[in-house]
Amino acid sequence: MPSSSSSSHMDNSNNNIPSTPGKFKTERSLYRKWHHVPLAKLTFYTFVFLGLILVFFFKTPSATSSSSSPPSSSYHSSSSSSRDLSRRSLKTSSWGGLPWEKRVRSSARIRSRNGFSVLVTGAAGFVGTHVSVALKRRGDGVLGLDNFNDYYDPSLKRARQSLLERSGIFIVEGDINDDALLKKLFELITFTHVMHLAAQAGVRYAMENPSSYVHSNIAGFVNLLEVCKNANPQPAIVWASSSSVYGLNTKVPFSEKDRTDQPASLYAATKKAGEEIAHTYNHIYGLSLTGLRFFTVYGPWGRPDMAYFFFTRDILKGKAIPVFEGANHGTVARDFTYIDDVVRGCLGALDTAEKSTGSGGKKRGPAQLRVFNLGNTSPVPVSELVGILERLLKVKAKRVVMKLPRNGDVPFTHANISFARREFGYKPTTDLQTGLKKFVRWYVGYYGSGRRSDQ
Numbered sequence: 389m390p391s392s393s394s395s396s397h398m399d400n401s402n403n404n405i406p407s408t409p410g411k412f413k414t415e416r417s418l419y420r421k422w423h424h425v426p427l428a429k430l431t432f433y434t435f436v437f438l439g440l441i442l443v444f445f446f447k448t449p450s451a452t453s454s455s456s457s458p459p460s461s462s463y464h465s466s467s468s469s470s471r472d473l474s475r476r477s478l479k480t481s482s483w484g485g486l487p488w489e490k491r492v493r494s495s496a497r498i499r500s501r502n503g504f505s506v507l508v509t510g511a512a513g514f515v516g517t518h519v520s521v522a523l524k525r526r527g528d529g530v531l532g533l534d535n536f537n538d539y540y541d542p543s544l545k546r547a548r549q550s551l552l553e554r555s556g557i558f559i560v561e562g563d564i565n566d567d568a569l570l571k572k573l574f575e576l577i578t579f580t581h582v583m584h585l586a587a588q589a590g591v592r593y594a595m596e597n598p599s600s601y602v603h604s605n606i607a608g609f610v611n612l613l614e615v616c617k618n619a620n621p622q623p624a625i626v627w628a629s630s631s632s633v634y635g636l637n638t639k640v641p642f643s644e645k646d647r648t649d650q651p652a653s654l655y656a657a658t659k660k661a662g663e664e665i666a667h668t669y670n671h672i673y674g675l676s677l678t679g680l681r682f683f684t685v686y687g688p689w690g691r692p693d694m695a696y697f698f699f700t701r702d703i704l705k706g707k708a709i710p711v712f713e714g715a716n717h718g719t720v721a722r723d724f725t726y727i728d729d730v731v732r733g734c735l736g737a738l739d740t741a742e743k744s745t746g747s748g749g750k751k752r753g754p755a756q757l758r759v760f761n762l763g764n765t766s767p768v769p770v771s772e773l774v775g776i777l778e779r780l781l782k783v784k785a786k787r788v789v790m791k792l793p794r795n796g797d798v799p800f801t802h803a804n805i806s807f808a809r810r811e812f813g814y815k816p817t818t819d820l821q822t823g824l825k826k827f828v829r830w831y832v833g834y835y836g837s838g839r840r841s842d843q
């Protein structure tokens with residue numbers, strides 16, 4: 389769509405078309421005047437003029453944004469979602485061209501018998517990176533997709549990207565809301581599975597930037613499902629829901645059969661919405677969909693916005709850490725789940741996912757629809773988490789105990805995992821002490837002593 393400025397440019401050129409005899413005269417005399425200008429000078433001005441047009445074209449938003457129109461050439465540049473001012477992210481992403489397509493194909497190539505071809509969204513994220521490496525290691529084809537937003541330090545995402553590159557995994561830079569990009573990827577690759585991990589995470593940040601949750605967790609998810617439903621064959625989709633959907637429930641441990649209609653944060657509400665949206669796409673289009681309710685996943689290459697991560701940083705720096713407690717000095721606890729256990733759960737879910745039944749947007753029969761808890765089944769109080777970190781780091785934390793703020797946090801989580809155990813043998817094996825030891829080892833290796841890190 390031409391921008392208003394480009395159409396006014398067109399209008400100006402149209403004004404040069406004579407509409408009155410008088411004006412015609414002026415134009416002709418103008419022509420005569422130019423006729424006598426030396427050829428070299430004329431060529432020079434022509435190039436300047438063409439240069440100005442080119443500069444104008446590339447500065448015009450419609451030239452750099454994919455919006456909803458499909459790519460008109462093999463090279464495409466887009467920033468679809470970056471128009472959404474709620475995002476704190478998204479440099480303009482570019483994709484397309486033969487070398488790019490070659491990298492896409494090579495990354496997605498299956499290298500084992502009966503292997504999958506998996507599109508991993510959020511591949512530069514914490515869980516996305518670990519899952520991608522695990523899939524690649526067993527011979528599946530893996531193509532990553534990530535928008536590298538700046539919700540937390542993007543340099544950590546870049547470091548994860550380098551890690552994946554060393555394993556032969558290419559991450560396409562782009563947003564799940566960019567349907568032209570998604571369509572292009574599905575044109576190039578017949579994905580058997582989509583591991584959808586791209587999301588706006590974090591329960592407390594939802595009060596600061598609510599629209600980013602709607603953008604990624606709802607609009608982005610729907611956009612992805614739209615493209616998947618139209619694909620032929622349709623892929624099976626496994627995606628990240630959250631333990632937060634249990635909200636203010638008091639019955640423990642949390643079972644998939646329990647109610648999930650009292651979320652305590654917008655984050656939780658968007659994940660719950662995702663589960664309902666999944667139901668719809670399964671029902672109407674025959675998409676095979678499996679939602680995984682992750683329980684406070686932690687470990688090496690983790691997310692700096694999570695408590696175990698910034699507690700480590702701040703304890704090492706000698707900074708005070710806010711440790712939440714419940715009403716009447718009640719315990720706040722989490723079913724902290726180690727990343728390797730979660731990765732095994734993700735692979736189990738992918739391996740047991742049945743094929744979608746529809747094709748080209750039409751349902752051909754009933755399809756699989758599942759939700760699993762992926763937790764650790766042994767909640768640990770946050771105060772104990774701090775104690776473990778103190779011992780591992782050999783530094784006493786400056787604890788500031790405060791009441792659990794009413795900003796989306798829930799007092800405790802505890803997973804019942806019997807369903808995942810039954811369906812694909814999910815069995816977490818890492819306790820918090822062991823997992824944090826691995827995390828701290830990674831943290832100190834990555835940031836040095838940690839005292840100099842400023843993430």
Ligand SMILES: O=C(O)[C@H]1O[C@H](OP(=O)(O)OP(=O)(O)OC[C@H]2O[C@@H](n3ccc(=O)[nH]c3=O)[C@H](O)[C@@H]2O)[C@H](O)[C@@H](O)[C@H]1O
Nearest residue numbers: 589590630631632682683684694695696710711712770797
């Ligand atoms: O399972 C999930 O689905 C979610 O897990 C994670 O949320 P949470 O379980 O809330 O993790 P996290 O913030 O690390 O707080 C951990 C504990 O520290 C307490 N906490 C937190 C901050 C603080 O300053 N002080 C404090 O005591 C706090 O009260 C809590 O008890 C993911 O971030 C989220 O994206 C989602 O995936």
